[in-house]
């Protein structure tokens with residue numbers, strides 16, 4: 621059995637007049653994340669971790685933000701395609717561990733629904749998807765609520 625690890629990181633800017641999509645679900649908030657896609661920063665970090673683990677470059681390589689095809693696209697579609705790329709190379713997800721840095725909104729009440737949503741998209745057990753929320757104690761761009769950052773670590777296995 622072959623085991624590999626991957627790591628992903630992403631940031632998106634918070635702005636008024638956009639919906640906030642995080643972990644594949646829409647959250648009620650005064651601001652949303654700005655991006656070419658729905659800007660789901662959590663999913664983007666996860667995709668990059670998966671691609672990195674399989675040595676398949678990065679999310680921008682596969683889904684360029686210059687392509688009209690991906691304008692305002694639901695990031696769950698990108699995650700599903702990423703899993704297909706992974707499986708085409710013979711890998712399956714072991715587990716994912718994700719940390720989101722956001723001052724607001726409070727994410728903890730929404731984590732179970734994010735886990736269920738991502739597990740369904742990735743065709744894996746909910747128990748394989750860990751999501752953690754933290755603030756940065758009002759420090760830095762996340763602390764000033766200018767943006768949200770996400771980090772993801774994954775393990776993938778080839779039987």
Ligand code: MG
Pocket residue numbers: 630631632655659660661664
């Ligand atoms: Mg991104």
